[in-house]
Every structure is written in C-alpha cells, then in structure tokens.
Amino acid sequence: MADGGLPVVARFEVRHRNYLAPDGSINRPLPAFASDADLLTALYRAMMLLRNFDRKAVALQRTGRLGTYAVSLGQEAVSVGIASAMRAEDVLLPSYRDNGALIWRGVKLEEILLFWGGDERGNHFSGPVEDFPFCVPVGSQAPHAAGVAYAFKLRKQPRVAVCMFGDGATSKGDVYEAMNFAGVHKLPVVFVATNNQWAISVPLRLQTGCETLAQKAIAAGFIGEQVDGSDVVAMRAAAEDAIAAARDGQGPRFIEAVTYRLGDHTTSDDALRYRSAEEVQARWKEEPIARLRSYLVGQKMWSKAQEERLAAECHDHVEAAVERYLATEPRRPESMFEHLYADLPRVYAAQRRKLAGEGDA
C-alpha cells in the first residue's frame, strides 16, 4: 500500500434515492404512501398549479404588472415533495424559488404575487405564522434554521425546521456554519439543497469540487442523501424519513435534490447566454410532472377527464388570484414606517409625517 498501511479511521457513503424513472416506470418498490392515490394526485395537482402559476407570473412580469420573478420550471417536485412531508407546526425557511412549498403550506397565490410585485404585505402571508419569508441573500437563512431548531430543542418541542436553498448557496460559509452547529447539537433541522445544476450562469462544476453536495453533511457529522429531485415520490419519501428522524431526536439531515432548472434563472435572465437549447431540450425528458403523470395514468389513478378538469381548475384558481392581486389597494407611502420598530421611535415620527404630506421633517 502506498500509504504504508496506515489505518483507516473513517469511511463514508452517499446514497442516491430514486423510484420513478423518467418514463414513469418504477425502479424500486415504492414507499407505503404511494399506494394512497389521493396523496399522489394531490402532489400532482400541486405541481401542476405551480407550473400554471409560474406561467402566469412570467406573463404578468412581461407586461409590466409584476417585478422580477423566479420560476420553478422543472424543479416543481422538490418544493412540493418537501412541503408535503412537513407538519403545520414545523417551520419552513425557504429560498426565493420555493413557491411550491409555500403554496402547499397555505400561502395564497395573490400573496406570492404581492411579494414579487414589490409589496411587503405578501410576506404577511396566510401560511403557518412562524414560517420565514423567502430569503433573497443566498444561504443566509441556514443559520436562522439552526436558531429555530435550537429553540425547538430548548423548549423540548417535537417540531422540525426545514431549510431550503440552492446549489450555489452550498458554497457559502453561512450554510456550512449552520450545518456544523446543527451537527454539534443534533438539532431537529433538515437542510435541503436544490441542485438544479446552475447558480445563474455558474454551473455546478465551478461551484464545487465534490462529487455530490450531499457529502457536505459528512463534514458536519450527519447523513447526507442524494435524491432524484425530479421524482416527487423520492422527494417526499426522503423528506419524510429526514423529518421523522429529526423529530425523533436523531439530529439533522441533508437532502441534495438533483434536478434541473428548465427555465431562466429569473425573468431578468437569458439562460441561452450560458447554456445550449439542446442541453435544456434533453433535460425536458426528465421533468417531474410528465413523469408522475405517466405513472398515475399507467396505474389508472388518473384519467384524461381528470386532467381536463384540473387544467380548468388551475386556470380559474390562478386567474382569481391575479384579479385579487391587481385589485389590492396600494399602500400609503408613510406605511414604510409601519413595523419598522415595535413602536416607532419618536424621532422618526416627523419623517413619517412628511411622507404623509403633513408638514416637513
């Protein structure tokens, strides 16, 4: 041996989880929940709603009625699969591309539109009140998740924090600092990295020298698993396992959801500048919605009539939300001082009055 027979002190493995092949056939026996047709179709419906919503949001942006927007196209299975395994009392700490998770947790479409339309009231949303709003500074929500999970542990609450971020975020110290701390204290937190292969124009191979992102958990002392992020059954199963383990006091887990961003990074991006149409075209064969549909149809769990009804439902749901969004009364300028502090310091009251047009500051 070149190493002179030095003893091996540790060895690690990273597993990859997948059930549904791109054509909808199954690779392994499915987890128990998959026999529940209502649940599987609910996952399907949620992904479809998200795709319809994304399409509409982009149209609104293109016509000047929404600000910059980040689509989930191609990665709907990640946020839907993860959120579907959470309980209401768990806390979600999402990135800006996790609309699917927010919607699953009860946030209204018009609230999401308000946020991307530039109105903070969108963050005062109808989801679980302790969930965090979208995090824009990449990865900076990971330490919050550790703090939330620490609070759960301190108060002996059987709750789990679920923190979502992209592959780019795994390059940040924030994420590693949070994972490291979570490992030290065996906190009830699940970190989910959506590896959609790109951080704007930077490909994964320029983001990390690792074979997997999942192995980053090993350095923090817990299990990291790679999951087919275009397989919603795999996403839900992995999330269920990780969340259950965390709730059970076994400490944190890390899920790398391997998927592909089929759309532009945001409506301000043109992905053709850095990747070919052929590459994207090839990836369309793996996308999560057609995959699940093939399986459902093959199992007679889904019919053409249901598909048509769903399309109409999604359309109506989205259009009604857009109407409510567009009809929302604008905020008064001086409302920027609302919720700045618990009580607005007296010295800023004059600035507020000035904005309200009541004298000068």
Add this chain to the structure above:
Amino acid sequence: MPEMTLVEAVNLALARAMEDDPDVVVLGEDVGINGGVFRATVGLQTRFGPERVLDTPLAELLISGLCVGMAAQGLKPVGEIQFMGFLYPCIDQLVNHASRIRNRTQGRLTCPMVLRTPHGAGIRAPEHHSESTEAMLAHIPGLRVVIPSSPERAYGLLLAAIRDPDPVVFLEPTRIYRAAKGEVEDNGEALPLDVAFVLRQGRDVTLISWGAMLKETMAAADALAAEGVAAEVIDLATLKPYDEATVLGSVAKTGRCVIVHEATRTGGFGAEIAALIAERGLTSLLAPVARVTGYDAIIPMARLEQHMMPSVDRIVTAARQVCQFS
C-alpha cells in the same frame, strides 16, 4: 449598593435577565466555562446550564444568524462577539435580516435579539481588536445601537436592550470595562433607550460623546470649569435612534457644540449630529460646530493608538476655540 466595574455590571444584568426570563439565552465563543474573554458571562453557565449559556463554534455569522432564528421563535438571545473587529461577518445578518424581519413580514415575525461586543481602542490589543465603527451600525434602519458609559448605565441599558422587542447592538466600551467603577443596585430596573443622559449641566458649550470617550470628555469639562467655562456634557448612549431633542435643546441653551468620538472622522456619527444642528439649530449657534475625532486612518496598533484617540487636551482646545469664536 455594591461598587462594581462596568463589565461586572454587564454580568449582573445578564444574570438578572436570565433569572427573570427563561427565554433569555446567552451565546457566543467562550462564553461558557471560560466566562467570555472579558469575563462578561462569568458564572452564568454554572448557574443557568449549558443549554442557556451556549459555547458556539467559532463562527460569527452563525452567532448573529442563530440569534435571528431564536428570536423569531420568541427566545431572547444575547449573542457575544469577542471583539468588534470580528463583528463584520454579522453585518449581513444585521442589515438583511435582524433589522428588517419585522418590517419585511409586516410584524408577523420579530427579532428581539441583542448582539453585544466590546467597542473601541485604548487597550493595547492586537490588530482588529480596537474598532469603533458604530456609525456603520447606526446607519441601519430598524436597529438600535446602544453604548453605555458607566456601570450603572451598562446595567440599566443592557436590561432595556434585552427586554426591547427589536434587535439591539450593544457596544461595550472596552477601555473602561474595568476602569469605570460605580455603584449599581441590582433592582432589575431598566434605563430608557433612545434617550441621552445629561451628565453635567452647563451654559457655555455643549460637549457630546458616548462610550469610553466620556472619560476624556468629562475631564475636559473639569478643565474648562477651572477656566470659568461651564460645559454641558451629553452622553448620547443610544446612537440609533438618537435623542435629537436633548441635543438641540442643549445647543439652543449654549449656542456652541463640540462632538467627541474616537471613530474615524469622515462619515463618523459626529457628522450626523453636526448636520442635525446645522439643519435645525443653526439660529441658536454662536460658533461653528466642532468635531474632535479619530483621524481617517486605520486605528494604529498599541504604540500609536493614543495619538488616534481624542485627548483631554484636544477636547479642551476645541471647546476653547468654539467659545472664543466671534
């Protein structure tokens, strides 16, 4: 009432806050068995346990980010950053999260956290241990920035900071951690935030400062008194939001003002006060506002640092010039 140092008063306030409220959690590097590098947290872990007095990994961004997460859950985290020079990784969390989560979520989530750190030069410490970049923090909307200048105010203001429903950065003047002594009653009473303290009344000139520099500022007021000049001394105490009324009221009375801080001159907090007086107190001014500050240089290491920091002489000279202006 027992006499104690400023750092002992910090310790007393932390213990009192933890005793009164089970949601108060202290965290940072070496805050546990070691009691913090300045001993501000000494004895707390023995008394309140390692879950509430928590030695974190060496990661400052994490400490501030953990505080945000804990605070959003209704805990009252008090994070310690060992020296202000290591606070910079926390700026992301302070600017992007702590100070604005209430506003971003329209009150749905809040951030009742405190981040404590030693502040300022004059302790012959290594590089990066003598920072006074309070102006950077005072620029952040939604934050409170508080600097005590005596044991009594350290106790009362820290209690107020911990009880405050919003994030507070609490800057502790390192140079007078042990040099400042005073009687502190452990009565659990907070002092008001956002309020300046008039340490000395006077009619001729207003001297404004905060933190450790009040030591030199008070000494300068003594020296001026010996020359027949009655200086009013204001301890600003809370820099964000600061007590404009006390500043303007004092300048209306004296007509003259000298602002003293050891931080770099350009864009320092003194510039903000001078601008306020120019905007709203000009008619009462009998002389231009003067600033006695550090230079626009990096705080030198031990051998030169005293040249950076305003001396009693520099303050007295500036006050004399302001008083003689015609």
